[in-house]
Amino acid sequence: MNSMNRVLGGPATAYFPADVAAERWELDGPGEEAYAAADIALGLEGVSLSFGGVVALENIDLAVRRGEIKAIIGPNGAGKSSLINIISGVYRPDHGRVRMAANRFTSVPTQKLAHLGIARTFQNLALFKGLSVVDNVISGRAYKVRSTFLGQVLGVGRSRSEEADVHGRATKVLNFLNLTHVSHRLAGSLPYGLQKRVELARALVAEPAILLLDEPMAGMTEPEKAEMTEFVRAANREHGTTIVLIEHDIGVVMELSDNIAVLDYGRKIADGTPEEIGSDQRVIDAYLGIAAENIGGEGI
Numbered sequence: 535m536n537s538m539n540r541v542l543g544g545p546a547t548a549y550f551p552a553d554v555a556a557e558r559w560e561l562d563g564p565g566e567e568a569y570a571a572a573d574i575a576l577g578l579e580g581v582s583l584s585f586g587g588v589v590a591l592e593n594i595d596l597a598v599r600r601g602e603i604k605a606i607i608g609p610n611g612a613g614k615s616s617l618i619n620i621i622s623g624v625y626r627p628d629h630g631r632v633r634m635a636a637n638r639f640t641s642v643p644t645q646k647l648a649h650l651g652i653a654r655t656f657q658n659l660a661l662f663k664g665l666s667v668v669d670n671v672i673s674g675r676a677y678k679v680r681s682t683f684l685g686q687v688l689g690v691g692r693s694r695s696e697e698a699d700v701h702g703r704a705t706k707v708l709n710f711l712n713l714t715h716v717s718h719r720l721a722g723s724l725p726y727g728l729q730k731r732v733e734l735a736r737a738l739v740a741e742p743a744i745l746l747l748d749e750p751m752a753g754m755t756e757p758e759k760a761e762m763t764e765f766v767r768a769a770n771r772e773h774g775t776t777i778v779l780i781e782h783d784i785g786v787v788m789e790l791s792d793n794i795a796v797l798d799y800g801r802k803i804a805d806g807t808p809e810e811i812g813s814d815q816r817v818i819d820a821y822l823g824i825a826a827e828n829i830g831g832e833g834i
């Protein structure tokens with residue numbers, strides 16, 4: 535299979551045929567008890583991925599504990615987004631596995647992601663720009679809707695109570711993220727910082743156990759970043775959501791994270807607490823030195 539065949543589509547189109555997903559779905563391998571005892575919500579084991587001659591990820595092991603905020607940092611092209619794309623099934627690794635609770639995947643079934651309790655945002659916004667904010671948020675819960683198309687058209691039976699439920703949850707999330715005042719605006723008409731927040735709302739409405747955030751503060755003004763930081767913290771603290779956070783703003787990363795993994799040229803060069811990472815000479819040489827020069831600038 536060539537490298538492009540492994541790229542299974544972008545945000546809107548990622549798709550696995552059901553039979554392929556079923557074939558790759560593996561349950562309960564050895565070591566599960568040790569894994570559960572350490573309370574690991576999500577793990578990568580020896581994950582590698584390349585695109586033609588470009589090695590995006592090389593033999594990555596990663597453990598994300600239940601309830602923590604784990605940041606993934608590193609220079610441009612280090613493999614951060616590729617890692618989230620593997621966890622969310624957009625890319626299939628060449629080697630290695632993804633573990634989620636009792637499941638081990640050689641390839642994560644994208645269409646089952648929500649049922650596995652995973653939601654994500656994208657580095658480049660992936661909103662339905664021509665839909666209202668509230669409808670975008672509701673789309674984050676589409677996987678839960680079980681009524682038939684006819685039922686939805688007629689507004690009868692299960693569909694009516696489902697609709698009320700989805701609306702109720704969307705309203706709560708919009709309120710939580712201070713988006714109520716723009717809920718009927720077209721998503722595409724909002725300033726960029728608010729669009730990023732709508733993406734977070736769409737991910738949160740699914741009430742995920744694990745939330746993958748790919749640069750949620752990129753391109754934001756400082757006040758917008760501060761607000762977003764508080765929302766991410768609140769999602770973690772108030773709802774117990776486990777969060778994997780990719781972010782270039784080192785100040786935000788140090789403030790928010792329980793643990794940080796550092797990637798450089800597709801390799802994990804460090805993994806530890808903010809204090810450990812901040813004083814790690816390899817990390818300073820590979821990334822923090824450059825990042826510090828960019829604080830207050832455009833980011834890197």
Ligand SMILES: Nc1ncnc2c1ncn2[C@@H]1O[C@H](COP(=O)(O)OP(=O)(O)OP(=O)(O)O)[C@@H](O)[C@H]1O
Binds near residue numbers: 609614
């Ligand atoms: N779909 C793809 N096709 C070809 N190469 C890719 C693809 N996706 C990623 N790459 C390459 O893999 C490497 C890692 O890219 P990735 O997007 O994961 O980096 P990143 O750490 O997220 O960078 P950034 O901070 O710029 O977002 C880069 O060299 C990139 O060019």
Ligand SMILES: [Mg+2]
Binds near residue numbers: 614615
């Ligand atoms: Mg990226």
